[in-house]
Amino acid sequence: MADIDAKTVMALRKQTGAPMMDCKAALQEVDGDVDAAVQTLRKKGLQTADKKADRDAAEGSVFSYVHHNGRLGVLVEIACETDFVARNEAFQQFGKDVCFHVAAMDPESLTREEVDSDTLAKERDILTAQARETMEGKPDEIIEKAVEGRMKKFFAERCLMEQPFVKDDENRDIETVRRELVGKIGENIQIKRFTRFELGG
Numbered sequence: 001m002a003d004i005d006a007k008t009v010m011a012l013r014k015q016t017g018a019p020m021m022d023c024k025a026a027l028q029e030v031d032g033d034v035d036a037a038v039q040t041l042r043k044k045g046l047q048t049a050d051k052k053a054d055r056d057a058a059e060g061s062v063f064s065y066v067h068h069n070g071r072l073g074v075l076v077e078i079a080c081e082t083d084f085v086a087r088n089e090a091f092q093q094f095g096k097d098v099c100f101h102v103a104a105m106d107p108e109s110l111t112r113e114e115v116d117s118d119t120l121a122k123e124r125d126i127l128t129a130q131a132r133e134t135m136e137g138k139p140d141e142i143i144e145k146a147v148e149g150r151m152k153k154f155f156a157e158r159c160l161m162e163q164p165f166v167k168d169d170e171n172r173d174i175e176t177v178r179r180e181l182v183g184k185i186g187e188n189i190q191i192k193r194f195t196r197f198e199l200g201g
Contacts, residue, residue, distance in 0.1 A: 004028055012037055018184060027046045042180055057188045059083045063095035065103050071199040072192065074099045077192040094181050094189075097167055098160075102194050107160035110193060115158065123154055160194065 004027045012023040012034060012066070013195055020040045026044075030036035060079035067073070076098050111114050127150045131143045156162045161175040168177065182189050 051101045055165045057190050059086050060088050060120050063099045065099035073197045078195040079190045081187040100164045103194050105186045110157050110160050112155045
């Protein structure tokens with residue numbers, strides 16, 4: 001087992017925000033490989049998020065963003081379990097980042113479940129027709145798989161939780177960033193709703 005020095009543990013904590021003991025354990029698990037330790041902590045964080053998903057989130061904050069020219073504004077409600085976490089720096093930063101993302105990416109809905117069923121049916125019909133034309137002669141299951149892939153792209157363009165986070169170089173979607181924050185903070189955190197206002201929109 002690699003000898004893990006305090007400086008490396010501190011550096012990993014600064015990078016991930018995870019508790020010191022978790023950082024040390026993750027580094028020991030991967031023989032001091034910092035990049036691998038980051039991935040280990042992320043996986044554990046996502047598992048934690050899944051376990052906390054059913055817990056009541058009745059506290060939280062409403063975050064706002066107004067573009068410098070005053071022509072665009074965003075409100076986002078994010079819930080957590082305690083008012084203590086609502087004041088947490090990482091929670092506050094997440095709220096600001098989500099507002100900025102909504103301003104930049106203009107999502108139409110929060111989740112795919114909120115997309116209008118008629119819109120969904122029309123889109124699937126169009127994509128199926130396109131796939132049958134471009135993949136003529138292919139088996140139905142291959143065409144269906146292609147349609148599902150295109151539908152995933154459709155949701156990623158329109159649904160906030162599935163959009164790639166605009167401030168992230170790793171192409172994580174908003175849902176992944178949320179789940180990682182739950183793992184880091186240890187409370188259920190939920191984006192409840194958002195509104196985007198644009199002058200003349």
